[in-house]
Amino acid sequence: MNQSPLSQFPFFNKMAQHKTKLNNSTMQTALYHASSVFLEQVDVKTTRQNICQLVIDKFGLEMAWLGLVNENDFNVHPVTCCGFQEGYLDSIRITWDDSPTGQGPTGAAIRTGKAVPMNRIDTDPAYALWRPAALAQGYRSSAALPLSYGKKMLGALNVYSKSPSHFTPERLQELQSFANLAAVALQKATLYEQVQHHAEELEQRVSRRTAELTEANQILELEIAERERTEADRARFTNKLRIAAEVSTQLAAILDIEDLLSNVVALLQSRFKLYHVHVYLLDESGDTLVVRVGSGDIGKKLREQRHVIPLNRERSLVARAARLQQTLVVGDVHTDPYFMSNPLLPDTHSEVAVPLIAGDRTLGVLDLQDNRLNRFTQSDLDTFSALAGQIAIAVQNAHLFEEQKRVEKALREGETRYRNLALENARLLEQARQDAETKAVLLKEVNHRVKNNLAAIVGMLYIERRHIGIEAQATYQRIMKDLINRIEGLATVHHLLSEFEWAPVPLNQLAEQVVASALQALPPDKYIRVDIPQSSRHVSPKQANGLAMVINELATNTIKHALTGRKTAQINIRIAEDENKDILFEFQDDGPGFSERALCLEYQNIGMYLIQNIVRKDLRGEVSLNNTPGATISIHFPASLTL
Known part of the structure; x- marks a missing residue:
């Protein structure tokens, strides 16, 4: 092996060894830093940008661009570019098939799964199609690094230098180590984005997640050369x-x-x-x-x-x-x-x-x-x-x-509970039907109320189902919590009506008990003051059922929105009557108020849909919203003591 003349001197030999160790240590640090950056980032766009910017910063390159492939065609699609390029990517077309546009380093790297250097752009015949555009930018050498994840080819990371013969085997190995980390980070960000946008069907999500993870990273190459x-x-x-x-x-x-x-x-x-x-x-x-x-x-x-x-x-x-x-x-x-x-x-x-x-x-x-x-x-x-x-x-x-x-287990258990509840209600109805004639009136009333409650539960479930979007897992927790709150509101009014033996109930007592039930969901460090004056107005059991659901939704809305950024809030309820003896029920909190869409009575969420539907169909009334100040909702409906 030929040796440099300086290698005969121990001093220069140690200097060369020290330089090599320093380069290796620097490369290890660069790869570790890149791994840390990729680990913290799950956004696809930011991850792509980080890949191109890091490879330029850590390896002293002029330009880098990321090209991805898909199953629909053989084109290499540029998605991100960093560094000096002055419209270079707009002037070229690259594929990864056997056509002339696929014979360059990028197409070869994607087809073979191996890094392909191009150390003489000015003379290498494989670069003929892209040479004028590259030389116009000042590029003299380039390299294409395949980005693969397991058996799946994602695309290629393409890097450029203004120095000819820049991409030595050692540099190419270091860049491929970086590209392997980039492929894992890119696939991780892609998987995370897919999970975020495909949560509508939990069973499909688990199946897809399992398939993705089965195909996931089969190799993480940590190539830290120590020469x-x-x-x-x-x-x-x-x-x-x-x-x-x-x-x-x-x-x-x-x-x-x-x-x-x-x-x-x-x-x-x-x-x-x-x-x-x-x-x-x-x-x-x-x-x-x-x-x-x-x-x-x-x-x-x-x-x-x-x-x-x-x-x-x-x-x-x-x-x-x-x-x-x-x-x-x-x-x-x-x-x-x-x-x-x-x-x-x-x-x-x-x-x-x-x-x-x-x-x-x-x-x-x-x-x-x-x-x-x-x-x-x-x-x-x-x-x-x-x-x-x-x-x-x-x-x-x-x-x-x-x-x-x-x-998934909680949803199955919830479904079982609702099914058991339906079976239990059916059993109670059958038992009530078989009671003595002396209980016939009570049987009729219980049957009527139980059917209404079941219809309300089923209606809420269908409404929730129509309004569920593609969200993260927290959406399912919120759905279950809202359902429980609404069912507890029905239970509260049912208990109050039982105390009054299904006679008309005072509206102020109904409001007090429903609001108190809803406020049980408050975190321990939050507090809401409630002011409900005495009122002589009574409502029928049918009206009480509908009003209980409306009041529960309004109190829940205050919990969700009025306590943002603070620990206390205020609820004021006013009960009055107009010249026709019709009832005016006003609910106000001191929160940020309704959005512009809500003020226009657009059905933007399930709560507002329930309120408007109940007021108009069950109470035969009207509802209006304003911010004077905070969120204020006024409900005007005819007084009726009809059971």
């Missing part, structure tokens, strides 16, 4: 990358959090030949780290003993790593003041604790221990940190899947 190390060091580092890819494949294929973490600790212990590995996750309170899984029989014992570490414990490497959100390593635990010994692990001599962080939230800690002093190198730490990011994403996905299953 001037010995052949043994390079082989060891290559082995670590292979292990990381294997772990990533396991993470992408498993949704159950117990199976996921069990596979991770088993792989890490066996592949890295470690003494012990376990994973702590923060409990729901966020104050305690709980052993979720550990390797071998010791791990089982730790879990059986419910081994925990308070987050504020000072003498604990695991707790400090979680608090500081930093990877902590100790070469000799017996000399470290923060080491907390465990009698089940007497042979521990070195330890590293890596926090599992998603965004700015700590999920837990990956703890690795070995029975050798100074076991963990900087290369190990870089690998563990990258893996920890992937584990954090996988844990988040597993939590999301578990939450989906809980919501």
Whole structure:
């Protein structure tokens, strides 16, 4: 092998080695920084922009653009561009088929799945179609990096330099490592956007989510080149990358959090030949780290003993790593003041604790221990940190899947409860029908009221169903909560009517009890004052049922909107009559008031739809809205004591 004349001198030889190590360290830092940026971002547009901007900033390039492919054609569709390009993308057309426009580096990279450099744009015949436009921009070399996710080809990341022969094999390998991270981030953002916009049918969402995660990331290549190390060091580092890819494949294929973490600790212990590995996750309170899984029989014992570490414990490497959100390593635990010994692990001599962080939230800690002093190198730490990011994403996905299953179970249980309620009502009706003739009048009334209540429940369910949009999981929780509030409002008026033996009831008492029932949903740190003056006005049982639902919706609206940004609010209710002895019921709060659409009585939500429908059809009245000040709704309806 030919050597530089300067290599004969030890001083210059050490300088060259130092430069190589510095370059490798810089590249590791760049990739780790890119991984952190991608981990925090789930928006597709921002992720695409970050990919192009980061590759320019971290690799000193002139321009980068991201081209995606789809199943409908063979065109490469540019979606994002950063750097100096002055209309370059508007003047070119690129495909990935066998046509002339698909013979360039971009088409070749997408077809073959391999990075394709173009170090002489001015002379390389494969670049003939695009040479004039590229040279006009000052570009002299380029490279196309395939973006693939598992078996799916997403497109290519294309980068340009004003220097010829810029893309050496080493730079190309570093750029492909960045492109692999970018592909995972791009697919992660795409999956997140799909989940956000396809939640209408939970069963379809779970099926689609499972299919996506089954096809998800099968390899995460952490190619951090270290050029001037010995052949043994390079082989060891290559082995670590292979292990990381294997772990990533396991993470992408498993949704159950117990199976996921069990596979991770088993792989890490066996592949890295470690003494012990376990994973702590923060409990729901966020104050305690709980052993979720550990390797071998010791791990089982730790879990059986419910081994925990308070987050504020000072003498604990695991707790400090979680608090500081930093990877902590100790070469000799017996000399470290923060080491907390465990009698089940007497042979521990070195330890590293890596926090599992998603965004700015700590999920837990990956703890690795070995029975050798100074076991963990900087290369190990870089690998563990990258893996920890992937584990954090996988844990988040597993939590999301578990939450989906809980919501699905809650919906099934709710459906069962409503079905049982219908069956129970049918049983009660049949029992009432068989009662003695002396209870015939009561049977008729109970039958009438129960049917009305069931019709109200069924009507609300159908209305809710028509108004459900494609939203996140919180929508289903809100739907269930609103249904419960409305049913409780019906229960309140039913109880009041029973007290008055289905005779006309005082309107002010009806308002007091329904508002009080609705305000039970207030958070403990919120308070609403209520002012309802005495009134001699009475309403019939039929009117009471409708008014109870209206008042419940108005009180619920105050809870939702009048307490935004503050802890207290005020509700004022006024009851009067006009010259025709018809009833005027006015409900006012001191919140921000109704929107312009609401003031025009547009049916923009289920609550306003219910109010207008009940007032006009059941009460034969009219409703008006204004902001004088706060949200004020006036209901004018004829007085009637007809049962």
